[in-house]
Amino acid sequence: MFFLLSMAVAGDLRHMLSQRDGVSCRELGEATPELRDGLLALTGPEELPSSVPMGATSCLIERFPADPLVMSTLQGWMGQKERAGQALVVVSMLGQVEASWRVPLALGALSQEDPAWRERMRVRLVKVPGLEGIEPLLSEPVVAAQK
Amino acid sequence: MTMLLLLLACAPENEAKKGDSFQESAGGDSVELPDGSSSYSGSSGRDGTLQIPIHIEKDNSVVQVSVVRPDGGLLSTEYFYDTDGTALLDWEEWYDSPYSLTDAIYVYDNLTTTNWPVRIEDGLLKEGDYILSVATVNKNYNYQGDIPVEATIMQRVEKDPTEGKLKIVVAYATGLAEDPVVSTAVEAGVERWKEIYAATGVAMEVRYTSIDVDPALPDSAPGQDGYKSFYEELTEKEVVVVIGDLIANDRWLYGEAGGVPGALVASNRSVVGVSWITCAGADGEFSSGDVEMLAETMAHEVGHYLGMYHPVEDGYEYWDALSDTVECKSQSACEDKLGKNLMFPYPICETQTRCNQQTELSENQAGVMNLYLGVE
Numbered sequence A: 001m002f003f004l005l006s007m008a009v010a011g012d013l014r015h016m017l018s019q020r021d022g023v024s025c026r027e028l029g030e031a032t033p034e035l036r037d038g039l040l041a042l043t044g045p046e047e048l049p050s051s052v053p054m055g056a057t058s059c060l061i062e063r064f065p066a067d068p069l070v071m072s073t074l075q076g077w078m079g080q081k082e083r084a085g086q087a088l089v090v091v092s093m094l095g096q097v098e099a100s101w102r103v104p105l106a107l108g109a110l111s112q113e114d115p116a117w118r119e120r121m122r123v124r125l126v127k128v129p130g131l132e133g134i135e136p137l138l139s140e141p142v143v144a145a146q147k
Numbered sequence B: 001m002t003m004l005l006l007l008l009a010c011a012p013e014n015e016a017k018k019g020d021s022f023q024e025s026a027g028g029d030s031v032e033l034p035d036g037s038s039s040y041s042g043s044s045g046r047d048g049t050l051q052i053p054i055h056i057e058k059d060n061s062v063v064q065v066s067v068v069r070p071d072g073g074l075l076s077t078e079y080f081y082d083t084d085g086t087a088l089l090d091w092e093e094w095y096d097s098p099y100s101l102t103d104a105i106y107v108y109d110n111l112t113t114t115n116w117p118v119r120i121e122d123g124l125l126k127e128g129d130y131i132l133s134v135a136t137v138n139k140n141y142n143y144q145g146d147i148p149v150e151a152t153i154m155q156r157v158e159k160d161p162t163e164g165k166l167k168i169v170v171a172y173a174t175g176l177a178e179d180p181v182v183s184t185a186v187e188a189g190v191e192r193w194k195e196i197y198a199a200t201g202v203a204m205e206v207r208y209t210s211i212d213v214d215p216a217l218p219d220s221a222p223g224q225d226g227y228k229s230f231y232e233e234l235t236e237k238e239v240v241v242v243i244g245d246l247i248a249n250d251r252w253l254y255g256e257a258g259g260v261p262g263a264l265v266a267s268n269r270s271v272v273g274v275s276w277i278t279c280a281g282a283d284g285e286f287s288s289g290d291v292e293m294l295a296e297t298m299a300h301e302v303g304h305y306l307g308m309y310h311p312v313e314d315g316y317e318y319w320d321a322l323s324d325t326v327e328c329k330s331q332s333a334c335e336d337k338l339g340k341n342l343m344f345p346y347p348i349c350e351t352q353t354r355c356n357q358q359t360e361l362s363e364n365q366a367g368v369m370n371l372y373l374g375v376e
């Protein structure tokens, strides 16, 4: 029953997140477990249009910035090549994430295999507050030789 | 918008009767500027309205007027009167209408931009004296009198409303011009975008530069000071497309235009913002389908800036004011009839395989584009 409910929620959410000009994350509804699970179901990198997984990621951060299930899920794929774009979204919005999750998520982004992606993450992370513990990792540009 | 879905109610304390405004004296000071445009400075009357005189020069037939409140307060356009006092634009006809013609009539911020004619059927202007009536209002949307405003009036010849040239400046947010994944995709996307617009008779001239703003862009409206200072440096009438990582102030989107139509004067929202990472998708790399999405997004958002609305809004109860875009009333009917239109509100994709191209534009949509002042 819960699974079916989540599928229905995900269907509506997919349509809302498909809008070319976007949708406010607040318009997606109350920050309930159903919304969270519906959004998590849409973060698959194969989802189309591309605004669906990207918007789902963004709205999870905005609406559930301290939710352990959301944060641990994001942390689980921050270093994956097929999620590099989503990881960049997380990095760009990291200042909105509950403070204790920022360093683990940042470290995940910095574990991307491709040095070009690690550098993209680094230049954005240097502006994020609350990453004092990993400053040495952010101070020098990532170059291919460091791979 | 990104369309500005800004249907804020204008509930005047002392609503002027239709037509009264035209009788009142305009006052104010007009100054001709070296580039052929003119500026006007004046103040709203005690009733909170101001009639701005617009003299259309010989041979000119298209005008764009951007009116600003330097004090940062709110205003909107109420009427645009013909040389004989006929209201060509009457805000009350459109305000509660299911059809959208121009955002100029909505109270949004301290800028209102009117481009006339909007549609081919509105008819070209001719030499003579027109009047643009604007209203200054307070935060409760009641008329507010004795408020200084400044207007920029630009006009041009329209020899053929089926062809014209549009100047675009693509401005990369800080650091993105140096990222080859981004710049390569944007340049390929622009070439594709040129093909899409060429079919409407709009030829594009594009140049690339950088803008000193954070790649995490704010909403294009209200925008930011950096957009205004960037536009102040421009020497030509260009539409600015800012490429950023994302546009994520509580919204999630591919892109967003700073107005329908957008202004050709410096303001915090004289831009179209586009999120490259949303187009690239979860893996952050551009497939050919992702480049198409980027091209269509730039074309769609600039389409808003040129004055086009979605042929139908999601919800299927609001439409553009064009007679040749179908007035469909359900998701299936609209996707069937309008799903290939560039201005359709959302991409239509076969789940997890591919998205259909959305590049078509009707004759009347092409007319709106060509009648934008910046499409010369």
Ligand SMILES: [Zn+2]
Residues within 6 Å of the ligand: A020, A021, B001, B002, B003, B300, B304, B310, B343, B344, B345
């Ligand atoms: Zn749109």
